[in-house]
Amino acid sequence: MNRLLTPAALAVVCGLTLTGCIDSKDPILTDAQPMLGKEVLLQLYGLRDGHAVDPERTHFIWDGKRYVRAGGGLKDVASFTLHPFEGGDAVVQSISARHPEHVEYALMHTLADGVYRVDVIDEDDADLATRDAQCKHPGGVACRIETREQLFTFARATAAKKKTNGGLAIRLGDKRR
Numbered sequence: 001m002n003r004l005l006t007p008a009a010l011a012v013v014c015g016l017t018l019t020g021c022i023d024s025k026d027p028i029l030t031d032a033q034p035m036l037g038k039e040v041l042l043q044l045y046g047l048r049d050g051h052a053v054d055p056e057r058t059h060f061i062w063d064g065k066r067y068v069r070a071g072g073g074l075k076d077v078a079s080f081t082l083h084p085f086e087g088g089d090a091v092v093q094s095i096s097a098r099h100p101e102h103v104e105y106a107l108m109h110t111l112a113d114g115v116y117r118v119d120v121i122d123e124d125d126a127d128l129a130t131r132d133a134q135c136k137h138p139g140g141v142a143c144r145i146e147t148r149e150q151l152f153t154f155a156r157a158t159a160a161k162k163k164t165n166g167g168l169a170i171r172l173g174d175k176r177r
Helices: 007-013 128-134 148-159
Strands: 022-024 039-048 051-062 067-072 077-084 090-096 103-112 115-120 166-171
Touching: 022 148, 039 067, 090 148, 103 148, 128 148
Parallel strands: none
Antiparallel strands: 022 103, 039 051, 039 166, 051 067, 067 077, 077 090, 090 103, 103 115, 115 166
8 A cells, every 4th residue: 555645644643654554444452541641742753764854743632532633734644542562662543534444553662751763563574474364455455453462463573673764753842833
């Protein structure tokens, strides 16, 4: 699937969809909490070959269930949730404004207080046997998953890879733009 969006969108919500991204028809993870607070202003960057590029600022508000885009860039993202994962990481579960029928996933790793590295959870990070057993490809596109176990299997594979491309998100001190 070759949807090329703003590289900074990747920094929070798998906005840059690559061929090997995983998705689901409905959100797999439930009971999200506002891990970044009730309102969050983020400075986002795409990472290419280890360099931060394409800065973009965006504002999200917690609506009691998810973070909803309230302004700034990242217009393709309608909402996202964060869910604790292994090793202090979090899984980002996002819904696109243009394609709400696809829920996408990324892995967020804390680099420092308020600074996060975000990588798309990519089916290509897993071995062929895992991909064959866990993925469905409706319409020949992204790896479609259905369960928490499948999601975590691919998240572990992505966490084990050293990547030079991805995203960087910096939480700013207040919501003023």
